Structure formats: structure tokens, C-alpha cells
Amino acid sequence: MWKALLLIASLLVAGAVSADETSPPATTPQGQGLSPQPAGLFPVPDSLRTAVAFWKRIYGDVDSKGGLIHDSDRLDIVYEQLDLSFDLEPDKRIERRLEHYRHLLWELAEDSPTGPSCEEQRLLALLGGAPSARELKEAAQRLRFQRGQSDRFEAGLVRSGTWRSFIDQALAAHGLPLELAVLPFVESSYHPLVFSHAGAAGLWQFMPSTGRRFMRVDTVLDERLDPYASTLAAAQLLQFNRRILGSWPLALTAYNHGVSGVSRAIETTGSGDIGVIIQNYRGPLFGFASRNYYPAFLAVLEIARHPERHFYPNPQPRHPAERSRLELAAYLPADQAAERLGIEKAELRRANPALGDPVWRGSKHIPKGYRLNLPEGHDEEKIAGLLQQATLEAGQSQQRPDIQYQPGPGDTLASIALKYQVALDEVRAMNGIKEDKIIRIGQILRLPPPGTSNSPPGSEEGMRRYQIRPDDTLSQIAERFGLRTFELMKTNGIIDENDAIPGQILMVPQPKARPGEQACLVRQGDSPSRIAERYGLRTPELMTANGLDEQDYIREGQILRIPKPKARPGERIYRVRPGDTLSRIALRFGLMPSELIEYTRISGEEPLKPGKILRVPLVAREPDS
Template identity: 40%
Template sequence: MLFSYFSYRSLLLIIILLTTGLSGPAAPPVEAAINPFPLYNDIKPNVKFWKIVYSRYSSRHGLIHDSKNLARIYEVIDLYDPARYLHSARRDRRLIKETKSKYRRLLLSLAQGRDTKSKIGHRILNLFGGSPKPAELRKAANNIRFQLCLKNRFKQGIIDSGQYLQTIKQIFRRQHLPTDLAYLPHVESSYNYKAYSKFGAAGIWQFIRATGRRYLTISYTVDERRDPLKSSRAAALFLKANYQKLNNWPLAITAYNHGARGMQRAQNEYGGYVAIINSYQNRRFGFASRNFYPEFLAAREIAKHYKKYFPGLTMRPLIKTKDVKLPAYIDSTELADFLPLPLRNLKLLNPALRAPVWNGQKYIPAGYQLHLPKDMHLSAGQIPASLCRKAQKRSRFYRVERGDTAGRIARRQGIRLQDLLDYNQLGRRATIYVGQNLRIPAPGEHRSKVKQRFAALKIIKPMAKNIITVKQSAAKSKNSAATNKPSPPAPTVPVPTPASTPAPASVATTEPAPTTQNKPPAVRELPPPTQQPLIAMLSSHVSDGEDNNILLRSPITTTAAEKPALEVPPQSLVSINPEVLTGNFEVEKVLTQNNHKIGIIQVEESETLGHYADWLQVRTQVIRNLNHISFRHRINTHDHIKIPLDKIGKDRFEELRYEFHKEIAEDFFAAYKITGVQSYQIKKGDNIWTICHAVLDLPLWLMKEYNPSTNFENLRPGQRLNYPVVINLTPAA
């Protein structure tokens, strides 16, 4: 056996040398063939940087650093605590901008030979080896970047990962993949199944819709990206496909972020991973793509040895479930009562089911694989017929026209006026605008029933600390003994722990003793907080952002209900009520051609021919043929195209189309809130992709909502774009 082992090693080395050739790109080290995740010398500083981000400082701190050389950390800044400071996000933005400007000025000054003897100047020069060239300093002045630290989120992610990690490793093992890939969600989402990015990536694996649709069900009722296990099966297939194309795990992992086609082009041009990260130039291959593999290595190291980095940490126990395939459409509350299982527990066990299922707007779809506790004895045949429905509840909407009033719309649709106002957040004044798409509640969908459902779903969170005035604090202490009550007992049925904002972790407790090698710059301290209570405290008991889309309001007056719809400039609609859709989702005209029903529609943002084909249950080529467009032709927003309506009728197509856009908006506004509108002046070299992704960090669909008359294909320097100021509804502590 010993001879066979060394023979295998020798043969492997010969094969590597022969297949790579002597004249091609530098061959990877032999250990890369044995170790699927090699740590190359060129990325060691990057890995060290991400270990600092993940394990040393909490999200109340950030690093000001060089984006090209991560060994250069200029300063660790102390951010404003949202639990103590009003408008903390705005203060943070100002602090970050000022600090970056300070180091830019300093680097340019050092390049001119000034400030070299100052203490801070001497420290900065040492980061460049002591005597850098002026050109190097000037270049570095343009590479200053801020990185939020994530120790508390990463720590919480390790705790939460215990519920799924063993099962996810089994999923990868069955696909004959390295099981350490199960640590990748620490990079993507901190193992938070509720994670949702501004660009529509969801779940622990952060699948965008386009990629997720290849492997998972994504609809208005079900989003399997949110299910940790189902999405892990999809991630295993996706990573396996990447590896089969690239035959290199560092590249396959990078492709998870950048895309397999892009990495194939880079591989064809430069060869190995190290050459690619050092030389590949592409506008989309930016900081995130270059650092994705180093981030994975850092996260893998910390997660595998978490007791070293987080002493005393205990992971949550593994969740064991059984699946029951539902034979029909079933109401979630009725099913929970039958099991019996608290509705909140049923929801935690089934994160793929979207909010409309839990608020009664939709049934759990037929055929859904329902997750139940492992020890619950139930089969599909035991579900009584009285719970089963033959069809799903329909989604209805009404596009406001000139002359409409809220009262008239409610009467015409046969619904209660108060329900129309509540479900569309129209307020007591019942103000509506021409062009808005109002959701029409389903029959029997009253706000009183929704209130009962959310009471059953609510998981009350503890109030944040240090957010009241000194006077309030004294009063609270005086009365605390009289008001304290024992906490309710833990549920008897094991369910996943809800993803929550992690508690802030102490920076000092697990930080290694500083040495001349690892000592980062001192943390900048902030002035004491102003003694003001936070208005945001009013929402501290809301369990999920998704629960915010049902607000119970005061009764409406008759006069307000009959006020005609207002007309405003299109760019103002989304600012008035961003959760009410404003697109044209109706089939504008239906005609007959050669005994076939044909519809005429206007293309809306985010729609593709693939979406139309899915909704109409036809091949994409059928739509192309109908419109005489080639495979390479791209449809644009506001284009008018024909669609076939033989299989799926006009009403059903409009319903699916409306649900698609409603899902995007609901998911976004469950995670983010718009606090204002600002203006951006286009610079030379800008395009809409760089503006959205690299400058403003906003999705294209939202930018188009705020600039409906702008041609994004023909932007000019000096032109101004409106953009919303967006904050996260669930910031880390």
C-alpha cells in the first residue's frame, strides 16, 4: 500500500506537468490537486483581512483600507450605535466619507513629500514599506474603501448553522463534492435564511431569481431560496456545474459570485486562479469577485475552528424534520389547528412559504412538501377533505384611472372600503393616484382575520437597551419589580430558531493580544450620545419586515372616500407609496389572428421573454416567432409585443404578471425602507450598471421607478438621476 500511495503521487505530478505544459501559465502547486481549496501566497493578506472582519470587530466598527492591497488598513472606525443615536445611518455615511477624504488628502500630501514626519504620516508610510514612490501613493489615494466588520453576525451565523450544517454536508457528500463547501453561506448570508439583498438575492445561498429558477420553485406563494435545505441541494448542483466547466475549485467558487461564463473567459485568457486575480480586468470583476474565494477560506477557517475564535460558543442543535406532500390547496391556519401545531412554529419549519400564505391571502399550494417535526405522525391521506380546496385563491388588482375614487373602486369590486385602504396602505385620507395598481382583497379576507393571524405568528423581541432618556430609565428601574413576569415556557415541538439580529459581541473578549505584526490602528471613539429616545422604537416589537405590509388604520370618512384620484408626475408615484405597484400589467388589446387569440402588452421593467413563456406555458421561440425577432434580439422596457393567449387566458396572464412584480416589491420592502430622495450627477465613464452596482448600490428596477422618462442606454455626463435613500430594516446590533 505504501508503494501504491507514492506511485499515485508521482503519477499525479507527471500528469499535471504534461497537461499544463512548460510554456503555458504557471501550474498550480501540486497540493492544489490534493487540497481542493489551496491557500495561495498571493491571497494570504486577503484571507487575513477577512478573518479580521469576521472574528475581531463587531458591526459597530468598520475598516478604512486599500481596496487593492488588503494588508493596508488605515484605520478602524467606531460607527454610531442605532440603539443610542438618532439618524445613525446618516451619521455613519458622513463619518465614512470624512474619514476616506482625510486619508485621501494625507496620501496625496505624502506623495508631495509633506507630512512625512508626522506620527500618522510615518504610520501610513510604513504600510507601504517605508519609502514608496509618489505614483504609488497617488494611486492608493484612489483606492480607499470602507468595509463593515461582521464579528457579531458571523458569530450568530455559526450558532444558527448548527440547525442545518450536518444535513447540508450530507447533501454535498451525495453529490461527491467537498463537504467544506457547506461553509460558503457564512460568506453569503451569515447563515440567515431571511437574508435578502437589494438586488433580489435571497436565502442562505443568496440565489438571484434568474439562477434560482433553474433549480427551485420561485412564485408568489413559494420561494424555495428561503429553505436552507432545498436551496442547499440547488447550490450543490450549481457548484458542481461550475466545477465541471472550470475544473478548479478556487475558480468554481469565484464563479458563484462572478458567473461561470465570465470565469471561463478569464481562464481562457490567463489560465490559473492567481494569474486571473492579479491580471484579469473586467468592469464586473471587481472587489467582491476578487475577494470571494479569500472570504470563503477565511470563513471556512473560523467556522471549522469556531471554539478558537469564539470560546464557549454553542451551536444550535440539528433540526430533524419529515416531509408530507400536500394533496390539495390548504389554508395555513386551518392546517396548523388540525395538526395541532402553533402557526408560528409551522412558519419557522417552512420558510419557503411566502407572507401571502401566512396572512390568508393565499393557500399553501397543492403538491408542496410540508416540513413537519420528525416525530409527528402524519401522512397526506390523514388530512381531512374538509381542509382541501381544489383551486388557489386568485390575486386581483385594479389600475386607477382618471375620475376614480376609493369608495367607487371598493363598491365596484364588491369589497369593504376599509379593507381596500388597509391592504394598500392608503391612509385615512384615502388618497389614490392615476396609474397605481391597487390590490383587491380576496373574498372573506378581512383585516380582523389578518390581525388574528399575525397575533398567532408574532414572536415578540426584547426591547433594545440604552434607547431611552435618563429620566425614563430611572422610572423604569423604580417600577421594574412590579412589572416583571416570568417568561413563557419553551415550545415543546422542536423548531428552527428564527433568524434575528445578533446581539453585539464584545471586541475585547476574543481578540488576540496585539503585537507589532497584528496590531491594527486604534479605534476612533465617538462623542457621547444625545439623550434622545428613538422614534424607531415604535417598531421594535415587529417580528418580521414582511409583517409590516398589513397596517390596521383608523376609520375613513365618507368625504375622503369619494375624493377623485389625483394626477401627479410619474416619478412621484413610487415616492408617495412605494409598495403600490405603478406599472401597466394589463393586456392592452386582444385580437384574433388565424383563429388564434393574440394579446398586445407593454414590456415592464425586469420582464423577459422567458418570464412571458413561463406564464403562458409556451416555448420562448413561440413568442419570438410571433414578433419576428431573432434569438439575439433583446426586448426593452416600454416596447410593445404580441403574446399568444390560447393556453393561458388574458386574466390569468395578468394575474401571474402582477404577482411577479408584487413579489419583487414585497420582498424588497420587507427588508428595506426608503427614507428620502437624492440626486446623482452622471460622470464621464458612468453607465447604468456601474451606477447601480458600484456607486449607489440600488437595483435597476427601483432606479427606473424614480426616473421613468430617462433613457438609461443614453446617459450623458452632467445629467442628473433621482435615487432613493434606502436603509435596512433589520440592521445588525
């Protein structure tokens, strides 16, 4: 590492960084592109021009309903542009096309005696005309699919207006170039509530460990989801990267790969030139995303400067929002805040996504010093007096303390949560315990105050969480959970369907029973199959009615919709009445008791509860009255 730092220092001394690069840039009109900067700030090496062109195509021309099958090293080689608009199973289509090209490349490597087909000739031309068998096999291993981003970029251009004024001011205050304001297009499509599969979150996609260096990230307050706090944190991180590494191409690459990782790349290649590093460095963690981070930044920078070349009509950014000035002078329970401000708790929660589940459950207070955001339509000046009165009358001088618990023999997280009437998910989150991790006797666990919750996150409002997947649309999600699209949008404060993007967490209301349906409260020990059997349903019917799939699990206290059972061919549905026995029901429908027992798989000794649904096979005669 010290060798890399000496090399960086020598580059600085040699004049690799000009004084102009550190001077604060002039501000620009909101949403009207970027002011010109010295050419040396963000150079485009010749070796990266094809990569930049590739990412301009991804962000400017190909939307998320399609993508490109390409060579992961040579981005000038694009085998096919896929349109997935009408595919019900797009992932399978993508894999089939990838396998198609793998097969063709391997066939070419084997040198078929019949000669190459027309399509194989096209592949040979893409690979230079006469690639060797080894080169063909290596190309087969480098096949990759990249989904388009143009529609998400366009929606991000509109969203960006909300925070661009603040971001420009923050960058200027830290002496950073305004061009860095396009980084959220790469990270999150300018969406403040996105989570990645790796755990990064927010507008600037901070990982928890990195985020904690510059802001608060815990179960009470996750400032990664605060666009203002995370912007200040991003400015500090970028400033740090630039000071250590000496150039913006390296500093930006470090935003994705880390300062230590980029320093290793410099030491290994003996160069601080980003083009040389991307072309020659093959560190174990320096993968496709890290190699392409700087080219992708250059591509979005160019598109943001000239959006009219890619989008028609030219997207108009939203009006800028002001950062809240409602800073709490004391710790305040969320229930009290909502009640005294005259704002529905669900509305207040949507306006303050950085506040964690413990705050809304009541096991923690809104922290002292927190800037409370108001839902749209509320006057901040009018609310300020109410908030001051609320903190005087209901404010607390300290946060609600946790308690400590030492597990004993037979203890499980579920039994501990039930004993203290707290949320199991919150216990896991507070102690960093994954679902499959076993607790140890003698281990010290942190628990929220007893009795604050006995239900999963958001269940006090009848909600569950859902993370949007790449091919989801709001209408599809709503249909899956038995909702109407406008209900889902209203619950999450979504005005435009384009504001919902992959990685975003939605709060989904529990589906309400419709006419002819029942509602079922999940009890301890219940499973979908047991509940389905109880109500005379097949398990897939119950799962579909409640928007569940095989990866989902149900929780005690959850409300499930029970659809009206549908008779299959050759049977009828019968609801057990008071006093019924299997023998009486069999007689009523002209069956032998043994026939009904065999069909329903119910023991003749088992008592029948009124309301239980039975499926009864049809016979020729009508039932007795």
C-alpha cells in the same frame, strides 16, 4: 465566449483537474471541523495570501461593532481599526475617518513644505516608504471600510448545527467536497431568512433569477427561504459551475460572479489560474466582492476547521433538525391547516417562512406537495394523522386561480386594489411593479381572487415588516417601535439575540395604546402631519411614538398609537367638549377669540369636533368653570 470554453477544455485535458477532486468526500462528525481533502481542491496562491489573512481577521478577530479602514486593492494595507461600540451615528464616524485619510494622502501628494507629520510618516511606511504623488492619489481613491464579522461568524457556527447534517449529505450525494458547507458563512452567516439589498435571499443567498433555475421562487412559495430546498439547489449550481469551469476556485468565484463573467475573465487574462485572474482582471462588474469571494471562502474554511483559535469558549453547534416529512397531498387553505392541526396561524407562519403573503391572506392555498414545517414542541407523528384528515376534508384539487384585469382611463393600482378588495402590495408583487412605476391603459394585470384582502402584508395579524440594518440591535428596534425586547423576540420566534442579523426581515406587531394614549385607524387620504394636527401633536411626536421615520409611509387600515399630548412652555392642553365653540373656549381661558384663532390656526367658521385637542396659550387668570 467560445475562446474561453476552449481554453477551459485545454486546461482540463492538460490535467488541471485530478480525478481525486471529483470523488465524494468522507462525512465528518457534526460541528467538528472538516475532513482533509486533496491539496489541489482549494489552492492558496501566493498572490492571495494577504487577502486570505485579511478576511481571517474580519471573520475571526473583528466583530460587527467595528471594522477596518483599508486599501481596496492591497489588503495588507490597513490604516485603522475602528471601534464603533459607543457611536450613536456610526456611518458618519466611518465617513469622517475615511475623509480624514483621503485628506492626508492628498496632502502628501501635494508635498507640503513643512514635511510629513508623524501620522503621515506612518501612512508613507504603509505604502512602501516613498510612493509617488500619483500612487498617493490613487491610494486615496481606494480607501474602503470593511465591517467585522467575528460575532456573526460565531453565532453562525452555533446555528449551522441545525442544517449541517443535511448539507453534508446533500453535498456528498452530488459528489461535492464537504468544504463547501462553509459557504453559507460567507453568504448569510448561516441564517436562512436574510435578504440582501440586491434581492438575494436565504441561507445560500440566491438571486430570484438564479433561484428559479433550480427551485420555485414566486409570491406563493419562495424556496430560497427553505434551508433544505435551497441547499439542494446550491449543490446543483455548484456542481454545474464546477463542470463548466473545471476547478473549484473558478466555480466558487462563479457562485458570486456567474459562469459567463468568469469565462470572460479567463478569456481576457488567458489564464484559468484564480490568482492571475484576481490580480489582473478588471472587468466592469468584477468588483471588490467578486475579487475577494474566493479568498473569503478560504478564510472561513480555515476558521471553521479551527474555531478554538478564534473563539472562547469553543462555540457548540445546535442539535441537527430533521427535514419535515409532512408532504401535502392536496392544496390546503392556511386557515384550515392551522385550525385542524390546533396550531396558531402566526406560529405556523413563522415555521414556514417560504410560504408567501398570499397564502396567509387566503388568496392562495398552501401548494400541493409542500413539506409543512411544525413549530418547536409539536410531534410530527401525531400531527401527520391530523394533516391527512385535513387534506381529505378541506383539501382542494387545484390552486385558487388569479384573475386578469385590463386597466382603463383613470385606473391606478390603488383604485384597482380597492375595487377588488385585494392587497396593493400583493398586486405589485404578482406583476413585478415597483412603487414608482406607472401602469398603462390596456396592460394585462394579474390579480388575486377578489375580497381576499384589503390590507398590507401581515396586517391580518397586526404586523409590519422591518429589515434589520447593520447597526441595529433587537433592543433598539423594540424601543423604536414602542415594544419590549421579549415581545419582538417572541413574535419572530427568536431565542437568542445573536440570531438576529442585518438583512433579516422581522415581523413587528403594531404598537398597542398605553394608559393615557389613544389608537387611531388610518383613513384614506391621511398623512402623519394631518393625523398629528387632528390630535394636537407635532408630526415628529407621532412618528416617534410609532417607530416611523421619513422613509416610512402609512397605509389605510393601519393602527397608530396617539401619545398623550404634552404642553409646551406657555400653553395648556384642552380637549374639546360637546357644544364647545372657539369663542366659548377663548372666554373660558380669558382670551379674545381672535387670539385663540391666531394661536391654533383654526378658522372661526370651522366646527369643533368633541375630543379634538387644542393648544391654548396661558394667561394670568384661571379659566371660568
